[in-house]
Amino acid sequence: MSRILLKVVCLIATLMLLSCQPAEPPSNVAEKRTSPTPEETKKAPATDLEALSNRLVTQVAGIKEGDIVFISGGVRDFELLENLTTDARRVGAHPLLTVSSDRMAKKYYETVPEKYDSQSPELDLKLATMATVAISVDANETEDFLSGVSPARLAALGKANEPVGDLYLKRSVRQVSVGNGLYPTEWRAKRYAMSQDELAKAFWSAVNTDYSALQASGERVKSALAAGKEVHITNPNGTDLKVRIEGRPFFVSDGIISAEDVQKGGPAVSVYLPAGEVYCAPIPGTAEGKVVVSRDFYQGKEITDLTLTFVAGKLTSMTGSGPGFAGSKAQYDATGDGKELFAFVDLGINPSFSVPSAGKLGNWIQAGMVTVGTGNNTWAGGDNKISYGMTNYLPGSTVNLDGKTIVEKGVLKL
Numbered sequence: 001m002s003r004i005l006l007k008v009v010c011l012i013a014t015l016m017l018l019s020c021q022p023a024e025p026p027s028n029v030a031e032k033r034t035s036p037t038p039e040e041t042k043k044a045p046a047t048d049l050e051a052l053s054n055r056l057v058t059q060v061a062g063i064k065e066g067d068i069v070f071i072s073g074g075v076r077d078f079e080l081l082e083n084l085t086t087d088a089r090r091v092g093a094h095p096l097l098t099v100s101s102d103r104m105a106k107k108y109y110e111t112v113p114e115k116y117d118s119q120s121p122e123l124d125l126k127l128a129t130m131a132t133v134a135i136s137v138d139a140n141e142t143e144d145f146l147s148g149v150s151p152a153r154l155a156a157l158g159k160a161n162e163p164v165g166d167l168y169l170k171r172s173v174r175q176v177s178v179g180n181g182l183y184p185t186e187w188r189a190k191r192y193a194m195s196q197d198e199l200a201k202a203f204w205s206a207v208n209t210d211y212s213a214l215q216a217s218g219e220r221v222k223s224a225l226a227a228g229k230e231v232h233i234t235n236p237n238g239t240d241l242k243v244r245i246e247g248r249p250f251f252v253s254d255g256i257i258s259a260e261d262v263q264k265g266g267p268a269v270s271v272y273l274p275a276g277e278v279y280c281a282p283i284p285g286t287a288e289g290k291v292v293v294s295r296d297f298y299q300g301k302e303i304t305d306l307t308l309t310f311v312a313g314k315l316t317s318m319t320g321s322g323p324g325f326a327g328s329k330a331q332y333d334a335t336g337d338g339k340e341l342f343a344f345v346d347l348g349i350n351p352s353f354s355v356p357s358a359g360k361l362g363n364w365i366q367a368g369m370v371t372v373g374t375g376n377n378t379w380a381g382g383d384n385k386i387s388y389g390m391t392n393y394l395p396g397s398t399v400n401l402d403g404k405t406i407v408e409k410g411v412l413k414l
Contacts (some may be wrong), residue, residue, distance in 0.1 A: 005116025045079070046184070046197075047204040053083035056135060057091065059211075060271060061176050062257055065092030067132045072098045073178075084135055093133070095199040102145035109149045128167040134367030143187055143385035144300030151327075151334035152351030158338065158387030166385055169378055174257050178207070180272040180364055182353075191297065192355040199355075206353035206365065208275030211255035214276055217349050218252035221278045221406075221414050226250050228401040231282075231345060233291075233370055241289035241310065241372070243282045243345060245357055249381045253277040267381050276350025276365035281382030285313035287342035291372060294390045295360040298324035298331075308392070309373075315340040315374055331388075333374075338386035343377035346370070347399070349412060362393020368412040370397040 054228045069088045073081045079099055088095040147152070170176070182188070184200035192199060225231075229246040233239060251267050255275035261268040293306040301324030309317035318329060332339060348369030355363060362369055375389035399407035406413050 006064075012172070022155070024357045026100055037114075044326065046200040047208065049083055051281075052207070053080060053087050055208075056084060056176060056178075057087040060256060060273070061133050061135060061260075063088050063091055063093045063133055067093040068130045069093045069095040070098070070127070070131045070134040072100065072135070073137030074099060074101055074141070076139070076141065077137045080137060088133075094376055096127075096197055098178070100139045102141050105144050106149075109153060114150075114153060114156075117153050118160050121161050124161065124164045125167065128164050128171070128173075131168070131171075131173050133174045133176075134168070135176045135179065138177075138183040140183075141185060143297065144299070146391055147301075147327075151331040154331060155334045155336070155388070159209045159384055162385055162387050165378070165387070169266055172262075174262070174268050175270040176273065177271070178256070178273045180274055182206075182274060182363055182365075187300075191361055194356065202353055202355070203274060206276070206350055209255070209274070209276075209350065209352050211275070214350065215252070215254040215256060217351075218254040218278055221347060221349055221412075222250045222252050224406065224414050225278060225280070225347075225401065230402060232400040233345075233394065234400075235292065235394055237294045237305075237396075238292040238307070239290060241291055243288070243342065244286035245280055245282045245345065248280045250278060250280045251381060252277075255400055263353060267379050271377060272364065274350060274353060274365050276348055276353070276367070277346055278349055279344055279346035279380045281344050281377040281380040281384075282342070284341070284382075288311045290394055291394070293320075293394070295391075296324070299329035300324075301327060303328060306392070310342055313342045315342070332390065335388040336386065338384050339375050339388045339390075341374060342382040343373045343375055343382060343384060343389065345372055346380070347407065347412070357395065360395065362395040364393075366395075368407050368410040370394040370407060371401060 063069055067088070071081060071084050072090070081099070085095045085097050094403050127210060159239070182203055182359060184196055184203045186196050189196040189199040192204075226398065230242060233241045252348040253270070253272045253275045255271060257269050257271055289310060291308040291310070294304065296303040297304055302322045303320050303324040304322040306320035306325070307318070308315055318332065320328075346364065348364060348366045348371070350365040351367045354366050362371065364371055371393050373389055373391040375384065377384050378388050394411040397407060398405065398409055
């Protein structure tokens with residue numbers, strides 16, 4: 001999985017504008033009955049969608065009168081999207097709702113001529129000059145919906161949309177992304193060796209965490225890292241990586257876009273929910289060593305023992321096994337210059353979220369989680385604008401900052 005700063009408008013193939021009054025209401029909108037049916041009870045939201053929407057609009061994004069707000073998601077979360085749209089309008093903002101689906105994304109590659117992949121996204125560029133806030137809700141239902149799509153087409157469409165992401169960054173559009181690689185779908189729950197209900201409970205609990213406490217923890221970790229010079233990441237699986245961070249700006253995803261964040265602009269005005277991360281783009285050319293990812297997936301196919309070697313900040317060797325490795329490598333090979341550059345270091349700080357260790361899969365936010373990657377790092381304060389990004393979770397790692405242990409075997413010590 002990759003993280004690109006722009007979450008909402010740049011993938012034009014997966015967006016469809018909706019009129020203000022949809023033809024059919026979503027199935028989980030309450031009707032006037034004396035009691036819910038068993039099927040309705042089964043589909044009851046896992047969290048209070050009214051309260052969540054109000055929190056996202058007023059507290060997280062700080063939407064105010066006059067804001068131009070882009071809202072996106074899938075049919076699955078239509079009630080939440082409706083709430084966000086009306087809550088934004090209630091404070092005097094001007095919302096635009098878009099919806100996406102796995103089928104629509106897949107249908108693009110099945111029916112749209114390949115020559116249009118590299119066409120300039122004129123509509124998205126014009127829209128990007130208007131937005132002041134963007135809220136996106138993860139819409140993917142399956143992980144293999146783009147299986148079989150040519151890596152060259154994926155790379156071409158991503159390349160064409162890079163200017164849109166750059167415009168969002170330059171204009172400091174406030175961005176809130178709900179999902180963060182953890183949205184409780186059935187397939188993702190299986191990956192983490194949990195039931196979907198268990199993952200949903202953990203997910204929404206983390207989304208609704210105490211942001212003030214998370215903010216305090218984030219500032220503490222940020223201050224320690226900002227005073228350091230070099231991090232050394234090791235893991236029993238063979239990971240042994242050093243990278244310099246001296247003088248680099250650090251950012252905290254703590255669930256709130258504060259007034260201070262707005263003054264800073266750029267990456268500081270992006271929030272990923274569930275929140276709980278401290279991250280930076282390190283000094284270019286300083287990453288040295290090896291990263292080993294015990295288990296990962298590419299378009300639903302397993303990758304094991306992915307091994308990445310870095311020399312002078314560049315990925316010089318990539319090996320791995322499992323049915324997903326070939327596809328992942330092909331996507332990497334099809335992407336242009338910049339894909340090979342070491343991009344970021346990210347530490348999870350959220351103490352209220354955890355997943356079973358048996359699956360050997362990581363996530364962004366769990367306290368003590370270590371994540372590194374290559375490619376795009378504008379979201380972390382870097383200048384690599386390529387649309388490609390490779391994310392590598394390293395659960396159970398130890399991190400030393402200038403010789404001092406700040407994460408020990410996956411446990412945050414700060």
